[in-house]
Amino acid sequence: MSSPGGPLPAGGPAALEAEVRAAFTPVLPPTGLGAESFDDLLGYLPTHTVRPSHPFTAAHLHCSPDPVAVEADQLVAALNPSQDSWDQSAATAVIESCVISEFSALAFGEPGAGSVTSGGTESNYFALLLARDAALSRAYAVDAAESGIPASAAGRLRILTSDVAHFSVARAAAQLGLGERAVVSVPVHEDHRIDPAALAQAAQRIDAAGDTLVAVVATAGTTDAGAIDPLAECADVAGEHGAWFHVDAAYGGGLLLSNVRRSMLAGIELADSASVDLHKFGWQPIPAGLLLARDPLALDAISRRVAYLCAPDDEAAGYPNLLGRSLRTTRRPDAVKILAASRHHGLDGYTRMIESCFAQATYVAAAIEARPEFELALPPALTTVLFRYRARHGDPDRVNAEARRALLAAGSAVVGRTALPGGGPGSVRLKFTLLRPETTFAELDALLELVAAAARACDVPSS
Ligand SMILES: Cc1ncc(COP(=O)(O)O)c(C=O)c1O
Incomplete structure (x- = not known):
């Protein structure tokens, strides 16, 4: 059921599951199958896995991996260092420090601190953990790492972020014991950027209620529209209320690599922390997240001293304690592939790659506007394009959703599907996420044509 030429296998989930189970189970046969079994996998997976390197894979922040980074990743897998102690890592520990300090300097203008993470989810969690502990220390004189959340603070801690934050x-608020209700969603303007006046009012209401504002979380590159919140204004609100300012730049953080677009992130230098995912707009194989912190000592709070990993006399003798670098213990040196690709391309190379993706977004938005059967949702802010097919016979939400599934089932294209803020009937939109610098305008035209043909076929009266 492979689909020659397409980015994914044809046939849909149920048929694929049956095929995979038949070919590759039992996972643990009573007698080993030897090298041939790996040849089978090698032959099968490349044509039966969604391929982000295909020009018609355009749904998610799921990039085509840079061959240089892939090679570095293979090197790391073969060497198998672990970043939780110097005596399991050596050079890779230094490489991680270098990567963190240079990326922090790009964000904050100075080398701060940070962690290589599994992605935006872990980075956001990490930032909010630091924010929670800072707020509890400030407002309740409590060491939360030691004693948890005091009863007097329960239900009183708040996080402000936009309606369209990730x-x-x-989820981090829930995991950190604040509860999801601690997150107060602030409305966005039509361009999906947070309304700063509403943000300021929400912060004042929190103060007036005697609650504690733990953090303001701005987004630099929302998942769907790529919108960048007004970072400096968000920083002001956080500063006025003594709160942590975190920028979720999981997507837009890639702009740090562009000499042309970096200024779109103006205000990020005011943040206490930022999430940047190089496995999104940075062409790294998954995972390649960064949690960057402006204060060089920001991560000290998570450090631990453990006899088997970092004895004090080892440290006194110059062997660094690495436990203050991550929430994880055993950990791959994902910094190595970041270093390898960064040195290969340099800022000028990344600038060109990013410009190509911006040009594609501009091109495809104009192409959508030029075709009456499509409706553009809003001008692209980064490299995503939200649109829908204007159904003439069927319910527009159903027609667009079915068209996307038809493309998936045929194995011909992976197009995104989401809903406009607020959701509800009429909110379904299709999405192109354009992260592949090599894609040509002709390929984008062909992708648009595939969507149009699929949508026409689905545009029948709803039964
Ligand atoms: C804005 C934003 N933040 C955080 C995340 C989570 O990142 P990850 O999936 O790498 O954990 C995403 C994922 O798309 C995102 O778009």
């Missing part, structure tokens, strides 16, 4: 912010 769901990992609310």
Whole structure:
């Protein structure tokens, strides 16, 4: 059921599951199958896995991996260092420090601190953990790492973020014992950027109620529209209320790599922390997240001293304690592939790659506007384009959703599907997420044509 030429296998989930189970189970046969079994996998997976390197894979912040980074990743897998102690890592520990300080300097203008993470979800969690502990220390004189959340603070801690912030912010609040209700969603303007006046009012209401504002979380590159919140204004609100300012730049943080677009992130230098995912707009193989912190000592709070990993006399003798660098213990040196690709391309190379993706977004938005059967939702802010097919016979939400599934089932294209803020009937939109610098305008035209043909076929009266 492979689909020659397409970015994914044809046939849909149920048929694929049956095929995979038949070919590759039992996972643990009583007698080993030897090298041939790996050849089978090698032959099968490349044509039966969604391929982000295909020009018609355009749904998610799921980039085509840079061959240089892939090679570095293979090197790391073969060497198998672990970043939790110097005696399991050596050079890779230094490489991680170098990567963190240079990326922090790009964000904040100075080398701060940070962590290589599994992605935006972990980075947002990490930032909010630091924010929670800072707020509890400030407002309740409590060391939360030691004693948890005091009863007097329960239900009183708040996080402000926009209506379209990534769901990992609310999930982190739940995991950190604040509860999802601690997250107060602030409305966005039509361009999906937070309304700064509403943000300021929400912060005042929190103060007036005697609650504690733990953090303001701005988004630099929302998942769907790529909108960048007004970062400096968000920083002002956080500053006025003594709160942590975190920028979720999981997507837009890639702009740090562009000499042309970096200024779109103006205000990020005011943040206490920022999430940047190089496995999104940075062409790294998954995972390649960064949690960057402006204060060089910001991560000290998570450090631990453990006899088997970092004895004090080892440290006194110059062997660094690495436990203050991550929430994880055993950990791959994902910084190595970041270093390898960064040195290969340099800022000028990344600038060109990013410009190509911006040009594609501009091109495809204009192409959508030029075709009456499509409706553009809003001008692209980064490299995503939200639109829908104007159904003439069927319910527009159903027609657009079915068209996307038809493309998936045929194995011909992976197009995104989301809902405009607020949701509800009429809110379904299709999405192109353009992260592949090599894609040509002709390929974008062909992708648009595939969507149009699929949508026409689905545009029948609803039964
Ligand atoms: C704005 C934003 N933040 C955080 C995340 C979560 O990142 P990850 O999936 O790498 O954990 C995403 C994912 O798309 C995102 O778009």
